[in-house]
Amino acid sequence: MGKNNTPQKFSVALLQLAFGKKLNDNLKKAAAWVEKAAKQGAQVICLPELFKSQYFCQTEDIGNFELAESIPGPSTELFSKIAKKFGVVVVVPVFEKRALGLYHNSAAIIDANGQVAGIYRKMHIPDDPAFYEKFYFTPGDLGFKSFQTKYGNIGTLICWDQWYPEGARLTALKGASILFYPTAIGWHPYEKADHGKAQFESWQTVQRGHAIANGVYVAAANRIGLEKHVKDSPGIEFWGQSFIADPQGVVIAQASADKEEILMADVDLARIEYIRRNWPFLRDRRIDAYGDITKRFLE
Numbered sequence: 001m002g003k004n005n006t007p008q009k010f011s012v013a014l015l016q017l018a019f020g021k022k023l024n025d026n027l028k029k030a031a032a033w034v035e036k037a038a039k040q041g042a043q044v045i046c047l048p049e050l051f052k053s054q055y056f057c058q059t060e061d062i063g064n065f066e067l068a069e070s071i072p073g074p075s076t077e078l079f080s081k082i083a084k085k086f087g088v089v090v091v092v093p094v095f096e097k098r099a100l101g102l103y104h105n106s107a108a109i110i111d112a113n114g115q116v117a118g119i120y121r122k123m124h125i126p127d128d129p130a131f132y133e134k135f136y137f138t139p140g141d142l143g144f145k146s147f148q149t150k151y152g153n154i155g156t157l158i159c160w161d162q163w164y165p166e167g168a169r170l171t172a173l174k175g176a177s178i179l180f181y182p183t184a185i186g187w188h189p190y191e192k193a194d195h196g197k198a199q200f201e202s203w204q205t206v207q208r209g210h211a212i213a214n215g216v217y218v219a220a221a222n223r224i225g226l227e228k229h230v231k232d233s234p235g236i237e238f239w240g241q242s243f244i245a246d247p248q249g250v251v252i253a254q255a256s257a258d259k260e261e262i263l264m265a266d267v268d269l270a271r272i273e274y275i276r277r278n279w280p281f282l283r284d285r286r287i288d289a290y291g292d293i294t295k296r297f298l299e
Contacts, residue, residue, distance in 0.1 A: 010151035013042030018225035038086035084114030146174035172214035186238035
């Protein structure tokens with residue numbers, strides 16, 4: 001056992017799934033897969049971003065706000081029961097209705113006792129073709145956080161946060177041993193032939209860099225399938241390929257591009273310690289020289 005009586009090693013699982021148009025069916029499906037992962041020995045389980053619905057941000061439609069729920073709400077109540085029954089931690093992404101007219105893209109971290117250990121609200125909100133998230137989501141205001149769970153400290157960021165080294169660094173500095181990135185990312189089908197390989201490799205490479213720079217595990221849980229929200233649009237082909245990288249940036253587990261899977265690996269605190277002793281990046285940071293990082297641009 002390590003600090004605070006947490007284990008030196010724990011098993012994590014990413015659920016890579018496809019989602020349909022019926023919310024209740026998606027919720028039941030996700031619950032069944034969480035239970036399946038728990039029975040396979042997973043101790044910390046992460047679902048993909050906005051798993052309860054298809055990815056509705058392809059359009060700006062005020063009716064989609066009806067998909068949101070509060071925390072606590074139906075999703076957290078269901079997974080709290082499952083977490084307590086199986087003694088597992090579950091990262092539950094939620095389209096959060098915080099107040100009338102105020103919504104977030106969030107993740108609730110449910111500890112093994114069934115209690116909500118905390119909430120993370122997505123900090124970086126994209127606005128790209130078919131990824132119109134600024135229409136729906138208020139940027140997070142809880143900061144970057146690490147959550148103490150039964151099995152260890154875990155950090156949770158969300159999708160577009162994947163591209164920002166500042167978010168990964170600050171979460172790691174809070175003590176997280178693994179950074180979970182619930183994700184909904186894919187190709188515009190008409191771009192895939194020319195740009196698909198480079199886009200995927202950029203996405204994976206930057207996250208492997210977060211693992212290396214911070215000496216932590218990184219785990220990205222993506223969805224699969226082609227989803228269309230406008231009849232004549234090409235939609236988004238979600239590229240799957242969920243993966244887990246170790247503190248040296250080595251990909252120790254990776255899923256397919258088109259199959260529903262449970263992806264499992266161990267988080268080993270001894271491995272983190274070994275890598276940080278050999279690559280002491282946290283030791284050598286020049287914290288006295290980084291003040292300008294809070295500026296938008298240096299003229």
